Amino acid sequence: MIRECKKVLKPFVLGLLWLLALLWPLLGIHPDGTLSFANAFQVWLYIAAVAFVCVFLYVLNKSGNLDFAARPAAVLHGRVSEAAGRIPAKAWIGLLLGFALIYPQITGRYEQDVAINVLIYICLGLGLNIVIGLAGMLDLGYIAFYGVGAYSYALLNTNFGISFWFSLPFAAVLAALAGCIIGYPTLRMRGDYLAIVTLGFGEIVRLILNNWMTLTNGPNGILGIDPPSFYFLSFDGGLSFEHLYLKKLHYLYYIALFLAVFTIIAVRRLNFSRIGRAWESIREDETAAELMGVNTFLLKLLAYAMGAVFAGLAGAFFSARMRFVSPESFTFLESALVLAMVVLGGMASIPGIILGVMALIVLPEVFREFELYRMLAVGGAMTVMMVFKPRGLIPAKRVGTRSEEKEG
Amino acid sequence: MEYFIQQFINGITLGGVYALIALGYTMVYGVIQLINFAHGEFFAAGGYMGVILLAYMTGAGYLETHPFLCIAGAGVLTMAYTAFLAMGVERMAYKPLRYASRLSLLVSALGMSIFLSNGLMLTQGVFDKPYPSELTHGGFEIGPISVGYLQVIIVGMTAVLLVGLNILVFKTRIGMAMRATAQDKIMSSLVSISSNRIIALTFAIGAGLAACAGMMTGFYYGSVRYDMGFVPGIKAFAAAVLGGIGNITGAMLGGVIIGMVEVFGAAYISGQYKDVFAFIIMIAVLYFKPTGIMGENVDDTRV
Numbered sequence: 130m131i132r133e134c135k136k137v138l139k140p141f142v143l144g145l146l147w148l149l150a151l152l153w154p155l156l157g158i159h160p161d162g163t164l165s166f167a168n169a170f171q172v173w174l175y176i177a178a179v180a181f182v183c184v185f186l187y188v189l190n191k192s193g194n195l196d197f198a199a200r201p202a203a204v205l206h207g208r209v210s211e212a213a214g215r216i217p218a219k220a221w222i223g224l225l226l227g228f229a230l231i232y233p234q235i236t237g238r239y240e241q242d243v244a245i246n247v248l249i250y251i252c253l254g255l256g257l258n259i260v261i262g263l264a265g266m267l268d269l270g271y272i273a274f275y276g277v278g279a280y281s282y283a284l285l286n287t288n289f290g291i292s293f294w295f296s297l298p299f300a301a302v303l304a305a306l307a308g309c310i311i312g313y314p315t316l317r318m319r320g321d322y323l324a325i326v327t328l329g330f331g332e333i334v335r336l337i338l339n340n341w342m343t344l345t346n347g348p349n350g351i352l353g354i355d356p357p358s359f360y361f362l363s364f365d366g367g368l369s370f371e372h373l374y375l376k377k378l379h380y381l382y383y384i385a386l387f388l389a390v391f392t393i394i395a396v397r398r399l400n401f402s403r404i405g406r407a408w409e410s411i412r413e414d415e416t417a418a419e420l421m422g423v424n425t426f427l428l429k430l431l432a433y434a435m436g437a438v439f440a441g442l443a444g445a446f447f448s449a450r451m452r453f454v455s456p457e458s459f460t461f462l463e464s465a466l467v468l469a470m471v472v473l474g475g476m477a478s479i480p481g482i483i484l485g486v487m488a489l490i491v492l493p494e495v496f497r498e499f500e501l502y503r504m505l506a507v508g509g510a511m512t513v514m515m516v517f518k519p520r521g522l523i524p525a526k527r528v529g530t531r532s533e534e535k536e537g
Numbered sequence: 538m539e540y541f542i543q544q545f546i547n548g549i550t551l552g553g554v555y556a557l558i559a560l561g562y563t564m565v566y567g568v569i570q571l572i573n574f575a576h577g578e579f580f581a582a583g584g585y586m587g588v589i590l591l592a593y594m595t596g597a598g599y600l601e602t603h604p605f606l607c608i609a610g611a612g613v614l615t616m617a618y619t620a621f622l623a624m625g626v627e628r629m630a631y632k633p634l635r636y637a638s639r640l641s642l643l644v645s646a647l648g649m650s651i652f653l654s655n656g657l658m659l660t661q662g663v664f665d666k667p668y669p670s671e672l673t674h675g676g677f678e679i680g681p682i683s684v685g686y687l688q689v690i691i692v693g694m695t696a697v698l699l700v701g702l703n704i705l706v707f708k709t710r711i712g713m714a715m716r717a718t719a720q721d722k723i724m725s726s727l728v729s730i731s732s733n734r735i736i737a738l739t740f741a742i743g744a745g746l747a748a749c750a751g752m753m754t755g756f757y758y759g760s761v762r763y764d765m766g767f768v769p770g771i772k773a774f775a776a777a778v779l780g781g782i783g784n785i786t787g788a789m790l791g792g793v794i795i796g797m798v799e800v801f802g803a804a805y806i807s808g809q810y811k812d813v814f815a816f817i818i819m820i821a822v823l824y825f826k827p828t829g830i831m832g833e834n835v836d837d838t839r840v
Contacts, residue, residue: 147625154618155660158589162596267643314824320639321572322823325774329816332771340809461767465651472644505655511648516633519641 133192141184149173229386233379241378243494245450248385249443250486254470255396255479256439261468262477262525263405264432265412267324269464270311270331274304274437276338276459278444283351283454284344293357293449297442304441305434307334312433316426331464338456350455357384357449381450388446392439397479399435408432409477462504469507473514475521484522539681544804545797550688550757552796553695556789557750558773559780560702561743563788566777567719568732568739569635574646575626576747577770578653579619583748584761585657586615588666595669615752616745623744624737626653632733650766658763665760691753698746699789705742706785715739719783768812772799775819781829790830794818 149169156169189195213221233241253275260268278300285291285299311330315323338345345351357380359373375381399405407428410418419425448454466489474485493503514521558580565573590611594600600607630649634642676685706712717725718735726732754769755761776795780787795815803811822829 144625144629147621151618151622151625152660154586154589155657158593160589160592160596162593162598164593261640265640267640269647314820318823318827321643322778322827324643325572325771326820326823329771329775329819332768333813333816336810336813462651465647468644468647476640501659502655504651505659508648508651508653508655512630512645512652513648515637515641515645515648516630519637 133188137184137188141180145173145177145180148176226390233382238378241382243491245378245382245385247486247490248382248389249447250467250470250490251389251483252392252439252443252446253467254474254482254486255392256436256443257467257471258436258477258479258482259396259399259408259439260432260436261471262482263400263408263412264429265408266429266432267320268327268433268436269324269461269468270327270329270334271436271440271467272459272461272464273311273331273334274307274440275444275447275463276334276456277307277437278304278441279448279454279458280338280345280351280444281441282445283354283448286354287351292355292360293445297445300441300445301438302441304437304444308433308435308437309430312430316429328461328464331459331461335456335459335461338459345456348456350453350457351448352453354448354452354454356452357381357446385446385450388442392442393479393483396439400477400479404428404431466504466507469511472511473521475523475525478521478523478525481521481523481525488522540804542682544800546682546684546688548797548800549793550691550796551800552793553692554750554753554757554792555769555773555776555796556792557695557698557746557753558769559776559788559792559795560699560785561747562774562777563780563782563785564715564739564743567783568715568736569631571631571642571646572774573631573740573743574643574770575630575650575653576743576773577766578650578657579623579744579766580747580751580754580769580773581654581657581761581763581766582622583615583619583744583751584755584765585661585666585751585763586618586748587611587752587755588668588761589661590614591669592666600669612749612752616748619748619751620741620745622653623740627737627740632736654764654766661763663763665762667760668755670756670759687756691757694749694753698749702742702746702785711738771819772812772815775815775822778819778827779822779829781831784829784831787829787831 152173153166153169156172157165159165186195190199232244236244253271256274257268257271260266260271281300281303282293282296285296286293291299311327315326315330318326339348341347355374357375359375375384407418407423410421410423411425411428415425447458470485470489471482472485473488474483475481489507493500499506558576561576561579562573565571565576591600591607594607594611626649630645631642634645676683676688678684704712706715714725714730714735715738717728717730718732722732725735750769751761751765754765772795773792776791777788778791779794780789780791795818798814798818799811802814806814
């Protein structure tokens with residue numbers, strides 16, 4: 130106990146002093162030429178108290194003083210997961226799907242709105258998972274594909290009157306094409322160069338959307354996009370097709386659910402296919418994968434294109450739901466948010482990513498009054514997660530451990 | 538022709554700022570082979586610290602009585618503050634991950650960048666903060682070309698800092714230790730160079746230079762914003778890549794080139810797309826000549 134305390138105490142105290150020294154100038158130096166301490170000290174005290182509780186629990190846990198609670202909890206967890214394991218996975222999935230299907234009947238507008246958001250981000254997160262989690266390429270411009278999908282439907286619909294369902298494949302194909310265009314020149318790069326180049330590409334796409342006035346109407350965005358519709362035969366005045374626009378929120382919810390389930394199934398099938406295994410081999414060691422006869426060039430390009438397809442689908446749905454698109458929805462922060470979902474949940478782990486999406490969409494809704502602190506918490510969580518639990522909340526089963534990781 | 542020369546002067550000024558930021562990227566990359574995503578935030582933090590100190594001095598009345606002393610003092614304090622910030626960030630977000638996979642390190646750096654820019658927003662507000670402009674206002678004319686005093690100061694200051702940095706890195710013992718760490722961490726630790734200290738020092742120096750650039754940008758554009766670090770950060774990275782990452786002289790050269798390209802692109806091609814030119818150069822350099830203008834061979838884990 131004492132030994133653990135000593136080890137933690139020094140960095141803890143130094144860190145808090147460092148924080149105070151950094152915080153005070155930001156909060157305590159006023160433009161009217163006065164200095165104050167109370168304000169900064171109060172904020173610091175809150176942070177210090179929270180940090181103290183965290184570190185205290187950490188030390189207790191490390192030294193075994195929490196065993197009286199931790200042991201029974203572990204036993205309980207084991208029993209529960211054993212019992213859960215006895216029910217076949219299919220039953221769980223059926224149960225979840227059933228709940229998802231009746232969800233709009235038992236909830237109000239607001240809950241459905243949040244649920245639609247969750248479903249869209251599940252598509253995005255799983256699409257990004259193909260690029261980051263499976264193929265191991267850090268893509269920071271992912272939201273550009275989402276933007277391409279959203280603008281494809283918006284433009285096809287407002288200019289040519291093409292309906293949602295016919296635009297969906299176009300949006301997917303255009304996004305995949307954008308993925309290839311962005312992917313092609315970046316394929317030779319790895320790691321951090323790739324990250325910053327994709328970031329640059331993402332910004333270029335946003336700037337084009339923002340500045341190409343004649344096509345995209347610039348920062349004002351595109352208004353009056355049709356919601357998704359159904360066709361039915363009409364016999365009034367001869368035979369004709371009629372639109373039935375699905376404006377009600379729970380119809381949109383079902384479409385989003387359909388897209389999300391489609392994405393989950395597709396990504397799972399991809400993950401356990403020959404292609405998925407090839408991607409994972411590229412992630413673990415590209416040179417070795419190439420030596421084993423994996424066509425790394427094509428497969429990396431395919432990872433980009435497949436990732437972009439799901440973003441394109443989600444984007445088309447986004448513009449159909451909002452009935453308005455503008456470049457503001459496709460900033461770098463959105464990319465970072467999707468990345469945070471993937472990273473927090475666990476790269477390459479489908480349940481993990483769904484959990485990550487839930488955490489980052491539902492929690493901010495629950496803690497509405499702390500809305501301002503949202504991105505601060507996201508950024509902090511990314512760093513903390515990487516330092517303490519780099520494989521995420523629900524780690525994927527098939528991630529290899531590299532020798533360099535074991536050292537640390 | 539006058540227009541061209543005028544733009545040339547603007548380009549040099551902007552290029553100096555980019556060069557100062559790019560140095561931080563290139564030095565950090567030299568010692569730990571990491572793109573420090575939070576570097577743009579050090580630049581923004583410098584800009585903010587400068588405006589906080591100057592506003593305080595204006596409010597307290599010191600700025601009127603001793604203007605130059607005040608600005609110099611604010612500059613030194615700002616650089617010290619940002620260096621301190623960078624050392625802490627390095628200790629918390631990068632050091633625990635020194636042997637982790639590259640992806641974790643990048644995500645951690647990115648998280649830190651988001652955290653810092655939002656921290657600035659929460660403590661300082663979302664609106665632009667104006668820099669005091671009375672002191673640096675004015676300039677002189679050579680024929681039809683007007684040169685602001687501020688531009689002269691920025692270019693002069695940049696040159697002084699660059700020369701100072703070169704002396705530090707190539708003529709002193711600390712610089713020798715830095716270069717040794719950059720070449721081989723294990724070997725240099727065998728000759729009792731503490732690589733952790735050298736890395737922290739590198740972060741501090743890089744952040745100090747970025748902070749100086751942030752203050753200059755604040756004076757030059759008249760205001761700072763919490764997200765001002767993002768785009769200049771990428772452009773400065775482009776500059777570092779263009780010059781050859783890990784190469785100090787290259788970063789200076791790259792910064793000036795990127796500044797020129799941006800100014801001339803905005804003047805002669807399109808002002809709306811001025812940010813795109815730097816990105817395109819970066820992508821083209823990484824694609825065709827990843828070692829940059831002056832870089833040595835890049836190991837195959839990156840390119």
